[in-house]
Amino acid sequence: MKIEQIYTGCLAQGAYYIESNGEVAIIDPLREVQPYLDIANANNGIIKYIFETHFHADFVSGHLSLAQRTGAPIVFGPTAHPNFKAHIATDGEVFHLGEITITCLHTPGHTMESACYLLKDKDGKDYALFSGDTLFLGDVGRPDLAQKAVDMTQEQLAGILFDSLRTKVMTLPDDVIVYPAHGAGSACGKNLSKETVGSIGDQKATNYALRANMTKDEFIAEVTDGLLPPPAYFPMNVKMNKEGYIDVETIIKEAKPLEPKVFELVANDTDALVLDVRHQDEYENGHIPNSIYIGLDGGFAPWVGALILDIKQPILLVTPVGREEETIKRLARVGYDNTLGYLSGGFESWKNEGLEYDTITSITAEDLETKLAAHAPVFDVRKPGEYAAEHILDVPLTSLDFLNEHLSEFPKEESFYLHCAGGYRSMIAASILKARGYHNVINVLGGFAAIKKTGIKTTAFVCPSSLQ
Numbered sequence: 001m002k003i004e005q006i007y008t009g010c011l012a013q014g015a016y017y018i019e020s021n022g023e024v025a026i027i028d029p030l031r032e033v034q035p036y037l038d039i040a041n042a043n044n045g046i047i048k049y050i051f052e053t054h055f056h057a058d059f060v061s062g063h064l065s066l067a068q069r070t071g072a073p074i075v076f077g078p079t080a081h082p083n084f085k086a087h088i089a090t091d092g093e094v095f096h097l098g099e100i101t102i103t104c105l106h107t108p109g110h111t112m113e114s115a116c117y118l119l120k121d122k123d124g125k126d127y128a129l130f131s132g133d134t135l136f137l138g139d140v141g142r143p144d145l146a147q148k149a150v151d152m153t154q155e156q157l158a159g160i161l162f163d164s165l166r167t168k169v170m171t172l173p174d175d176v177i178v179y180p181a182h183g184a185g186s187a188c189g190k191n192l193s194k195e196t197v198g199s200i201g202d203q204k205a206t207n208y209a210l211r212a213n214m215t216k217d218e219f220i221a222e223v224t225d226g227l228l229p230p231p232a233y234f235p236m237n238v239k240m241n242k243e244g245y246i247d248v249e250t251i252i253k254e255a256k257p258l259e260p261k262v263f264e265l266v267a268n269d270t271d272a273l274v275l276d277v278r279h280q281d282e283y284e285n286g287h288i289p290n291s292i293y294i295g296l297d298g299g300f301a302p303w304v305g306a307l308i309l310d311i312k313q314p315i316l317l318v319t320p321v322g323r324e325e326e327t328i329k330r331l332a333r334v335g336y337d338n339t340l341g342y343l344s345g346g347f348e349s350w351k352n353e354g355l356e357y358d359t360i361t362s363i364t365a366e367d368l369e370t371k372l373a374a375h376a377p378v379f380d381v382r383k384p385g386e387y388a389a390e391h392i393l394d395v396p397l398t399s400l401d402f403l404n405e406h407l408s409e410f411p412k413e414e415s416f417y418l419h420c421a422g423g424y425r426s427m428i429a430a431s432i433l434k435a436r437g438y439h440n441v442i443n444v445l446g447g448f449a450a451i452k453k454t455g456i457k458t459t460a461f462v463c464p465s466s467l468q
Contacts, residue, residue, distance in 0.1 A: 012185035020098025053132025077115025109161020110141030138193035174201025365450035
């Protein structure tokens, strides 16, 4: 028996490759499916099943593409109603894979079709639980995402999740391995661990939502407390996972390399968003005017989903040379399929053509100390929990997640300064503000990590639970 977790840090997502005697099951695959095919081919395995734990909201799954290429059936839990051919498992249904079995456990609550998959070894012993978004390490799935689909309140869904956990998950032996669908950084929960593999026993001992003496009312109150609004792209990803989508390879073929002047013409004629995904230092030193920065080497896909509100937005890319296809794939992972093309030769070709470009002004944390003494406006674009833990005295929170709600707070006429934790998010915020006409925005290099090394006064407060 072979179990391989295929973890994608950008999405904090775990897909799973399971093999026994040459038969393979894939659980919660990403949209680009070639890696799963490559692993199976390398191990002389044949993909027999494609299991989905639920209709995912935070990424477009690869179930359809993988089924088209392998002929393997797509398996969903009870009550799922996809718009394509799939096997809808019954609660307790057993699937044979080589010498092992995989049992579907219907665990509604996060969504009503949510299922966990229990792997039993060749001796019939409970061995591992692929828990999807029902159980994370340190947390459970948020119960507010499926409210409209099933006409229930988040409290009602949380109550159903409580029952699922108590009757289907917590009854398993303590040594059963837990393989969740997500880790820290995912918006599908609020308190996820950085660890990506655990055990039932560990979770009973450490997960706040699995306390043995917890009442249902306590569970509902604690699980629903402090939930931030989900990213705007979530409902569209659910729709795509339920109704279907085009193959990512088609998107790659349709996105064209564009010479600088053609790129400029297409941008002007289509109202496409110019998205620059290079490192923030490169963007700072030169970028196409009005382009938005979201770097590939940060939390790329979640920030795209949070900040580009229209999933059908036409996009033109400025990427590091050689990473064009990777960028298109990573956009498609979260449903942004309308990539028109990319700048051929990268930003250097734009400069070499003599076309206009812009820059972002930055200062050091030491220079910020002087600006603060002169009462210059400074804004913190980190998350509420980070801000609560420690922030510059008298500096307001204007989280990047909700930047559009703070626009009126930024001055139009005088210079103002942005910082995050390390510089990635503040550059994103600076690019958005500059594209909206705030040309007096200045970035703080190194963010709060650099600020703490200066004499700048910081403070903390107990953050209201609704902001954590």
